[in-house]
Amino acid sequence: MNKTSDNFNSSSIQSSALNSRHLIALEKLTCKEIELILETAREMKKVFIASKEGTRSVKKVPALQGRTVVMLFFEPSTRTRNSFELAAKRLSADVVSIAVSVSSTTKGESIIDTVRNLEAMACDIIVVRHKSSGVPELLSHKVRSAIVNAGDGAHEHPSQGLLDIFTLKERFGSIEGLNLLIVGDILHSRVARSDIWGLTKLGAKVTLVGPPTLVPQGLEMPGVEIQYDLDSALPSADAVMLLRIQQERMESTFFPSLREYSHRYGLNKKRLSLAKKHCVVLHPGPINRGVEIDSEIADGPRSVILDQVTNGVAVRMSILYLLAGKL
Amino acid sequence: MNIKKQVTLLDKIGMEKAIGKIGADISKRLLNENIAFVGIQTRGVPFAKRLSEIYSAQTNKTPAMGRLDITLYRDDLNQVLDWPVVKESEIDFKVEGKTIILVDDVLFTGRTVRAALNALSDYGRPKCVKLAVLVDRGHRELPIEANYFGMKIETSPLDYVSVLFNETDGKDEVKIIEQNI
Known part of the structure; x- marks a missing residue:
């Protein structure tokens, strides 16, 4: 099992990762985790923004090939949703956007059931926005996939x-x-x-x-x-x-x-x-x-x-x- | 318990000779090319810098320099246990028309080089790509070979080849750590 990482000279890999599978609130992150996200973002920016002379002709990388990211927005949003969608696409993930106004929620399905249905279709990361504080946190306790809070009530973004x-x-x-x-x-x-x-x-x-x-x-x-x-x-x-x-x-x-x-x-x-x-x-x-x-x-x-x-x-x-x- | 046997393959002087030989070879064979050295993170970076210094001294030309991190192009991201940290990539020149020397410390399965070639082609279409490594340890899993190498050694797939550079590790040394079970 360990062999694959040896191919990439495992000694050079610092084992540094986030503590949780979900991103719910900055209140819960350590300084080190915040720094890791910022450092990684600096490299991600180079994927789609030219640095000096060197322009990348392809503005995406294959890192998340084969993974599926779902946008589940219960509140209107253009900027955040588009931004997450572009981010997922520039990592080569597949993206599904759920328009809540036409979804089963209007037929009385609970949000936990909605998310479990998405998981049954093998989605990996679910980006959630909801008008009530605490919904992403609640979901994170109920599901196997990763939950990203894209704004919950007046709690956090x-x-x-x-x-x-x-x-x-x-x-x-x-x-x-x-x-x-x-x-x-x-x-x-x-x-x-x-x-x-x-x-x-x-x-x-x-x-x-x-x-x-x-x-x-x-x-x-x-x-x-x-x-x-x-x-x-x-x-x-x-x-x-x-x-x-x-x-x-x-x-x-x-x-x-x-x-x-x-x-x-x-x-x-x-x-x-x-x-x-x-x-x-x-x-x-x-x-x-x-x-x-x-x-x-x-x-x-x-x-x-x-x-x-x-x-x-x-x-x-x-x-x-x-x-x-x-x- | 695993008893690990360590054998030093190259000391400081040995490394200097090996790198000098590769640098001279590149300077001679690629004298009239518009070349750029691109070091693969992490140990390929100081190695590429040393090669470019030799090239500058021998040809009076200043080659372009870059560094490439292949993390986002790995083919094993669905299997790794330790999720890799993304390191710095910096290619501040147009790759079109350039003869690019990809530089890495060790050539093993060839998968890192495959990832680097894909990463590089997302920057553009170089005229030509060559590969320079310090140690070729065999066990290729892809059809990839080095154009320039310092030494070829026989290893067991479980051995670990450690290459240290003064710039990153405080000393110059190549050694093999054998896994005897």
Whole structure:
């Protein structure tokens, strides 16, 4: 059994892998696991993004040939789903997308039965998004395949957190000591929670900024600070991440009007001039131009929003590759 | 208990001679080619660097250099026990029109070279690919041979051939670790 690895000179292989078969939350990952995902993502990015002169004519690798990845999205998503699909395809996996609106869920099938049916068809990795926190975790206890959380309620969105960290690391070289401002609707944001876990583990500071109604109490922990005034928080920021106002999740009124929100928390050129010269701007998308971010900033030189999109594919390739090692 | 017998095949001077011979051979035979050395991770990388230095000294030309990790092209990813770590690949030149010397420390089953050839062809279509290895230990499982080699040795399939480079391991040495059961 050991022979095959000898063919590849097993002494050079460091035995380094993720601890779990599932990726549910950055809260559960160790620093070493996060670093492994980031390091692997750096190589994955070279598969589809040209480095200097050397362009790859084929933008995919055969690593996951013969494996099947299922996209099971119970909530609308374009970016994350497309990103995971592209990631799987660039690893040569087969991809199935389940459109929930036409699936058996509408006929009353439970989500566990849906997933067991997918497994009966020999699917290997299931990428799940659900409006309720804890669904991916629940599934991970019930199935043999690998579960990847692509966003559950206001709990976590680990692949987004990892791509944010990757983008910051690419820009600054190291995460330790950075101060990231996360501005806006922290209350409904799973992205903020994944960023907080991931960044604080790697030694960064996270400052949450927003109106008190949208910044919940209870998020204070070592490395996390809460501020309600953006202008006074900006001068110490190395990076600012703006969150979209998720009107679809707001069942009551959290601020008087979008105009008022934009006036106090929207990022424009004048505001950004308060920050350090090297300060960059992130956004998990989709952006609402003129609400949380001005077009001039979104399209400007400090914006790394499209780098985040590119890096998202690389990080998800890394996640899928590393989880396949646990199957 | 397994009693392992170790035999040193090449010491520092022996390695220098063997690498020097391969370097001189490449310099002579591929003098007029547009060449690039591509080392296969991990020990092929310092080996390729040394060959390129010899080539530069003997031809006054600076060859392109690259490194290739074949992890994502392995044919045994469905069988391995230790899931391999992806190491760095770096090919910052166009492979089209180039004569590429793939460089690895040991040639054994040929499967690593097969993976490297597939990886390389995803970068583009080189004019020609040659293979240089320090030790050919036999037991091929694929129809692959080296164009340049330092030494050929007889081994048992269970033996382990260890090649150390100063750059990666702190010393230059080739030895065979025999498995006597």
